[in-house]
Amino acid sequence: MSGGHPWLRFAARRLLLLAASLALLIVLTFLAMRLVPGDPVRAALGPSASAEVVEARRAALGLDDPALVQLRDYAGRVVRGDFGESLTQRRAVGDILGERLPATARLCLLAFLVVALVALPLGVAIAVFTRGGTRPPLAGAFTLGTGVVMSIPEYLCAAGLVALFGVTLGWLPIAGAEQASSYVLPVLALAAVPTAILARLTRVETLRVLDQEYIRVARSKRLPARALYLRHLLPNALTATLTVGGLLFGAMIASTVIVENVFAWPGIGTTVVEAIIAKDYPLVQAVVLVLGAIVLVVNLLIDVVLGLLDPRSLIRES
Amino acid sequence: MRERLDLTPGRIALLAVLAALLALVVAGPPLWSGAADEIDTAAMRAGASAAHPFGTDQLGRDLLARVLVATRLSLLLALATAALGFALGVAVGLLPALLGPRLRSVVATTINLFVAIPGLLLALLVATIVGIGAKGAVIALGVALAPQAARLTQTLAASVGGAEYVAASRVVGVRWPRLLGRHILPNIAAPLVLQFAMATSQALLALSALSFLGLGVQSPDYDWGALLSVGLDRMYVTPMAALGPGLAIVLAGVAINAGGDVLAAAIATDAPQRARRRRRAAGLAPSATLAAPVAEALADEAAPAAAASAAAAPAAAAPAADAAPGDVPAAPAVDPAPAPPAPAGPPAALRVERLSVSLPAAEGAVTPVREVSLTVGHGERVGIVGESGSGKSLTALAAAALLEPPFAVETAAHEIAGEPLFARAGTGRRRLLGRSLAVVFQDPLSALNPALRLRRQLTEAAIEHRDLDAGEATEAAIERLRELRLTRPEQRLGQHPHELSGGMRQRAVIAMGMTVRPGLIVADEPTTALDVAVEREVLAALRRANDEDGTAILLISHDIGVIASFCERVLVMYGGRIVEELPAADLRERAVHPYTRALLAAVPDMETDRDRPLPTIPGRPPTAAELPASCAFAARCAFASERCRAQQPPLVALDGAPGRRVACWHPAPDAAAPAPAAAAGDEREEERR
């Protein structure tokens, strides 16, 4: 099939870019640890350790090697999944991540699911109902509503949700992740802003596509509404929506750090804030690396899937 | 100025909020820091009261005073963060515009790599190095902001750097500081200011978030985020303790954005003039104003939210773009002769009575199609001819029930295959239309859905309305494509439109309209932009459908030659009305309307040199907004009289000629009369000599 080649070339180029971004991330985290004030070994061993012990430890860790050698060793360890030892918890950082990541991942995925399931149908429906400047009150209400939601940062949203549902009404748990209902508030807090942004974008994109000649052509075939919107409209409206959706997902992974702290969620976000306050450098370094890598990979996947869905995006790229 | 700056009441209110905030930055701490720091052990953790509207904190300090005092620190830190981010970002982002091509791409790639890493993660990393606290938070978030700012600057500078006068400046040896200061920076200032404002409000939110988490401003200092985390614990006792700082954060964020909008608008309205002055001073030829491209780049680069709100402006304006606002005369009360009754036998494929299409415009509504009545008999080939803007395509789309809001369609009667269209609703109407009527569209490049393979697009209608299965529908599509001489049709069906050449797409679009074998095909300019060979094939395919399946054809074209040779009956449209209807056989010799005759006179005959540009009718047709209450052709008509300029000629049956109608006060009596466009024709003759 001749369509395969441009897509493969595109995917290869994106993979290369991903590799470069990951390398940059590794270099940045490496530099950050070298720039940290004070002696990490001294910090790790405590003030009571003798100078010889510190020296020996330095040598053992390779901290006396030239910077490039250290970078190479560091990159090698990271690639093998060895992130060193937490200074505060005295155990492998990898184990801590393994414990904390699943809760964060569940939170993010659920929130993203909510975003997609609410924003896409909402945006398309509002576009269809307000097309050609009809029903201005509906359009106005939509713009105002999403605008208000968008201007409330997620920690305020989280705080408001806690106050309303957790405290005043007492319907839902406000901390921890013990029960299914524990997910409701954090997921809502995470999903609200991206939903508003994506719904707006979906509406704009849908309006743009609705004005295309090929939609009129599809109408002229008198297909059922389902076929018209799902088959003819959605794939064309999705390109920009998914691209931004990917970026929003990345931003959402960052937002979990904040939201988790409001809800005392046993995820990686609470871990990293504790680690920063406790100056647990290896742990911070590892969280930044892992979350960064996840965001980069997700964005790559979305781009590549888009390339399959909408072959024109490849042409535009190249 | 007010309009240019887009000062809506909401925006004015936000600007007032912004002014109040700035006043608080200056006056807040001196006025209220006493109250804010006053420890009152008698009123620790008090609820809201007249003395303490937001309540008090754990030491009995008044929270309202603390919110007011915190304005200074919150806003100054946000400003510092945005300033740091932009200083770094703009410096790096301008590099590509000044460097050679190779270094430029290195810098651009590096910027892109940094942009890909989420800002909050960068901030966390930097915060670990610098340490927690206000300074750490500002540096961390500033660094995290820099890649975005760099990319924005780079995009903007590239759009300006590509402009001709910048290139010219380089050629004449303008040095780079001058290039930067005089040409690039002034032209990207407006979007940069806007983005700076957005970055400041983002920074405010992010700083508050860090303080809220305990990573930002540390006690004894406090900003809104720190107050929020204090207030959150006491949400259920004193909601205002948390709502107060929360509201302050949101309101300040929105107000800063509004301020940025207004400032950017002020700069943008001013920039073209200044830029022009500068260009003149530099002795360079002026180029197109830069405000537009920069605004576009901005729209591309701005957050989706900004793009969304921009696009949320009334979409109605767009389709009405070519209908210039103007005084719209009401449609005169003319009772046109009804379309001639269809001959007995099977019901007419299409019958519309008094069809009008209107469109809301800035002042009132415009009505580009007025009181058109037409019938297409069973198996008949009918043509509508007219210049662009005559309303013929709108008439065809309205007849096919394909016009959408903002177009409004009115008819006295609308029947498809003998069935009143509006007697049915929903699925019933959809099925009636799907089985009885197909449309072939004019622009093959935009008529195909770019995301779907041809197979889907060429079979779905037949599957839906002819109850074929996928295999049979594919066979039918291949057959249609073969008739149109598309090479390797089986293979083409597996391809996406962008993989096909323009000619292939044209054939595919035409085949697509013919796969249902309906009772009527409406073909809207199907041969425009085709070469003569393809045009012949398309007409032959339509003709075959007409001969073999008895499909009636309504052919829309500006080419009276095509209409005359293909159709049995011809409707001539001008200014949104039918001005003449006659059998195609009568067209060349017996047309009586001056416009029809002018159209005919403009057709090249065998002797005409084909390489010459075609002669055209002098003048241009009126736009929908200009349609007069009199004869729309009067301005271009050689026979126009006072009556023509005062009254609308009704469409009436022509005496003694069955099946013929004409709308003219002075129809030419017969073929011997001088051709109305003769004068124009003579002029052209002279030009040729």
Ligand code: SF4
């Ligand atoms: S009505 Fe008058 S102006 Fe109009 S076409 Fe006839 S002669 Fe010409």
